[in-house]
Amino acid sequence: MSQEKEPQIHRILSMYERLTNGETLIKKEEAARFQISEKSIQRDIGCIRNFLELEKSNEYVDYDHSKKGYVLETKTPSWLRNEEIFAILKVLIESRAFPKGEMDSLINKLTHLATKGDQTIIKQMMANEKYLYVELVHQKELLDVLWQLSLAIQAKKVITMHYKREFDERASERNVKLVGIMFSEFYFYLIAYPVGKDFDYPTIYRIDRIEHFEQTSIPFKVPYDERFQEGEFRKRVQFMYPGELINVKFKFTGPSQQAVMDRLPTARVVEKIDGGVIFEAEVFGNGIKMWLLSQREYVEILQPLDFKVDFIDGIRRIKKLYDC
Structure with a gap:
């Protein structure tokens, strides 16, 4: 040269x-x-x-x-704009999904996706939130676990996991068929069917409570028309309590009908009445009870009848607690 x-x-x-x-x-x-x-x-x-x-x-x-x-x-933007990076960081911090070490690493890496001239601005915007970030009690690192579980889902192989519920003294061994991973209300959840049990709906496990797991060589098949779809499941589950899939019909007289539609994506307006709306939604039963009870002063259950009885009984128990 x-x-x-x-x-x-x-x-x-x-x-x-x-x-x-x-x-x-x-x-x-x-x-x-x-x-x-x-x-x-x-x-x-x-x-x-x-x-x-x-x-x-x-x-x-x-x-x-x-x-x-x-x-x-x-020609077609392939990077994240500053506005997009800032919005993602705000959602990420608000989720409190990861322990402080992993959260700091994610914030730093996302910040470095901005142009050099703007990285300083984003760092200044996020400095206080990074400093005041409060991690969850479990403090368990999750990124590697989430990735390994995702690979196991793709492999469609049974896993053996040691799972410890909050009040258990020690973990119990469980064999499960993994079908999905979801995030809700601070926590990541594993969606799976227990081996040897014939359930119409999956069981939900908090991933931070899995002490360890290993993939077996046992394959399983899910028919295409019965495959688990996280998006559809999310529409019907509340607070990650599945229960039996039901159609619930209720009258709502609260101030925000939009909030109902946002909370229950499957909800549809059946009828508009004086002072309120009648909704119908396909949901999993246990979680929806918790939400409806939180809205008890604005809700009247119409169908199904056994659900209506449970709802009224729940209100009585709440009133009894308040009376004490």
């Missing part, structure tokens, strides 16, 4: 690196930086453009009139 060509390569690599970091290249400043003519800088920029075209890259160099310089653009 000749001495004449080597400096040009260094210039091009330097400019390309700064373009990828979100910097603006101003021709006059670049000429002063490398002590060459502006025409030479223009040729270097042309080389970068040609390289990106030959590589069929999603990126291209464009002149930004507002910045009076050259910037790297994408």
Whole structure:
């Protein structure tokens, strides 16, 4: 390589690196930086453009009139905008899903997806929330466990796990067929069918309560028309208590009908009445009871009848507690 060509390569690599970091290249400043003519800088920029075209890259160099310089653009944006990074970080912190060590690592990595010039701004925005972050009591690292369980779901092999409920003295061994992972109300949950038990609906396990697990060589099959769909399951479950799948009909006279639709994605308006609405929804029974009881002053159960009896009995027990 000749001495004449080597400096040009260094210039091009330097400019390309700064373009990828979100910097603006101003021709006059670049000429002063490398002590060459502006025409030479223009040729270097042309080389970068040609390289990106030959590589069929999603990126291209464009002149930004507002910045009076050259910037790297994408044909279809492949990075997260600052607004998107900030929103994801806010949701992530509010979830309290991970212990502090893992949460800090995720925040730092997401922040580094922003352009260098904006990373400082995002760090300043998140500094106080990182400092005040309160991790959950279990403090268990979850990222590796979640990934390994996800691989086991894809393999469709039975796993043996040692699971310890909150008030158990020691973990019990369980063989289960994994079908999904979900997150709700601070915790990650494993959705699975116990081996040897014929249930119409899956069992739910909190992942932080799994002490350890191993994948067996025992395969299982799920017919396509019976496959577990996390999205459909999520629409019908409340507080991760499945119970039996039922159709519930109730009158709601609360201030926010929209809140009902948001809480119960399967809910539909059957009839509008004076002072309220009659809703019908397909839901899993145990969790929906908890939510309806929390709205007891605005709710009247219409169907099914046994559900109505349980609901009234639940209200009586709550009133008895308040009377004590």
